[in-house]
Amino acid sequence: MSSAEKPLIGHLVIVGVGLIGGSVSLALKKAGVVGHVTGVGRNRDNLELAQRIGIVDAWTHDVGEAVRDADVVLLAVPMSAYASVFAAMAKTLPEHAVVTDAGSTKQSTIIAANKFLPGPERFIAAHPIAGTEKSGAGAAFAELYEKRLCVITPVGDSSATALALVMQLWEKTGSRVVTMDAAEHDDFLASVSHLPHLAAFALVNAVRRQKSEGHDPFCFAAGGFRDFTRIASSSPEMWRDIALSNRDALLGQLDAFQQELNGMREALLADDADRLLKEFSAAREAREAWLAKHGDGL
Structure with a gap:
């Protein structure tokens, strides 16, 4: 210029x-x-x-x-x-x-x-x-x-x-x-951004609360745990504000996520290998299709 x-x-x-x-x-x-x-x-x-x-x-x-x-x-x-x-x-x-x-x-x-x-x-x-x-x-x-x-x-x-x-x-x-549309944006971001952050915070806290006098569970954590929980290192204050500002959409996504977890829990209780395999395979296929279309998620 x-x-x-x-x-x-x-x-x-x-x-x-x-x-x-x-x-x-x-x-x-x-x-x-x-x-x-x-x-x-x-x-x-x-x-x-x-x-x-x-x-x-x-x-x-x-x-x-x-x-x-x-x-x-x-x-x-x-x-x-x-x-x-x-x-x-x-x-x-x-x-x-x-x-x-x-x-x-x-x-x-x-x-x-x-x-x-x-x-x-x-x-x-x-x-x-x-x-x-x-x-x-x-x-x-x-x-x-x-x-x-x-x-x-x-x-x-x-x-x-x-x-x-x-x-x-x-x-x-x-x-x-x-x-x-703003409402559509908020619904989409609740599922693909806001919910993953809440899940990461929740998982770290669930593991944190398992700490005993004999062993620290984080000592056994490897790459999978590190990858999944990376975003739990984000600003707690910022994500508190985001969660509250998009509360209604996020509550709906939490309900959907809880339903998926409940389904896996039921499969485990029933020793239902077929159901677990079906759910894991569907998730893997959806993620592979996303990566094939969008590369690294851009």
Whole structure:
């Protein structure tokens, strides 16, 4: 981009400069489509690190002050913080500014935007399906979103201009952008993202509670346990907020999962080898078909 060209985003404000928000900034800077990036957060050390390694050009603790001349605002904060962040920016957000987010649930996000933002039609909810179990600015990297799916959930009165800009933003990070209904998104993510995290936390706790004076059960854990429970190293606070913000959809998925577990329990009680084999084989075939179609799950 030459010095005479105007960037896609003149001033980007990122509220929550961790793995997700930091990686967006690095990706957009790498693509040369952002002018100035301001970071907002509570942790001074994290913000100073973000500036030192080039994620942000400036930072502040004050959301309202940060967004005064923003062109785009990205929320990358815990779900429980949305209402307070929207409220804090409501009086100073410019009329032209577009707001988006990177949260894992969308219906609760849209409700909060409609309640607190002065121009909710300029809020375009988004969910980049990417991440690691690490957190903080130091975990961010520009390639996090490359070839990853980003789901955008516009509503009936969403601004067409805002939607186009948000779609471009996420495309410039390397994401494959799709749009869908917010409720449908929340149902799907409850099954393939939120439920696995609850299952991983539950399994680790089940094993933890088996500890005896003689033996630590974790001493016997190998690759299978490590692979299954990797996501249990994720932020407990973040996943608490996600679970509560998508409670209804997640409860339905927990019921479906419990039904599957009950079926396996019944097969074990009945010493029903055929039923176990049938269920295990069906699961294996479904997973192999998914991998064949989507590679590593992208």
